[in-house]
Amino acid sequence: MSNVTETPDDTGSDNADAIETSTADQQSVDETNVTPATDDQLSGDEGDQSTDDSNDVTNTETDTDNDEYSEFTLPEGVTQEDVDPLIQSLTPIFDEMGLSQEEAQQLLDFQLDQKQKDSQRQSDEWSAQKKQWDETIKADKDLGGANFEKSKGLVDSALNKLGSPELRGILNDSGLIQEPTVFRFLHKLGTLTQEDNPGGRTEVRTEKKDRVSALYPKS
Numbered sequence: 001m002s003n004v005t006e007t008p009d010d011t012g013s014d015n016a017d018a019i020e021t022s023t024a025d026q027q028s029v030d031e032t033n034v035t036p037a038t039d040d041q042l043s044g045d046e047g048d049q050s051t052d053d054s055n056d057v058t059n060t061e062t063d064t065d066n067d068e069y070s071e072f073t074l075p076e077g078v079t080q081e082d083v084d085p086l087i088q089s090l091t092p093i094f095d096e097m098g099l100s101q102e103e104a105q106q107l108l109d110f111q112l113d114q115k116q117k118d119s120q121r122q123s124d125e126w127s128a129q130k131k132q133w134d135e136t137i138k139a140d141k142d143l144g145g146a147n148f149e150k151s152k153g154l155v156d157s158a159l160n161k162l163g164s165p166e167l168r169g170i171l172n173d174s175g176l177i178q179e180p181t182v183f184r185f186l187h188k189l190g191t192l193t194q195e196d197n198p199g200g201r202t203e204v205r206t207e208k209k210d211r212v213s214a215l216y217p218k219s
Helices: 011-033 039-065 080-097 101-139 145-162 165-174 180-196 201-215
Strands: none
Touching: 080 101, 101 145, 101 180, 145 165, 145 180
16 A cells, blocks of 8 residues: 655645635725815815805894784874884894784783883872972961962062073973972062062052153142
């Protein structure tokens, strides 16, 4: 029987090495063929993103501009000119709170109602104040009582002689002519002017006329 020596089969190993070498070569070729992105391409991508952002901002601004309030309904006796300053001051609040037209109208109505109540309250307080002044003067022992009408006459005389129609209008319209301090001051002025010209201007003019007649009697 003869001895047979078996030679190892290297075919499989050689094939594996060939496949690995081919794969590495192909990967190297692929990496070499990759072209880096240019500045223009990068700028283009950023430009597209910037355009999208700009569109978003534009859309947001457009939505805000569309949130305008129409003309409000006003209470009877109230004009548009009366409430324009109030509406202008409230509109930013309407926008910030995101109110609808109906909700904004309700808030405006509330503000107008409060403003009317405040005005009425101030008017009532002022009327009560003038009434109190009038009662104080009438209760004064020198100015009021039986002397009240005479005191009013002296006040009127002081305004006629030393005042002006404008001053009289201010005192009457504001009600300050009934304020005790003002009334006493005008009463004193009236008394002083009366003492400086006793009998009134008419008698003084008559006296002067008589003196002229005495100096130059008619023939």
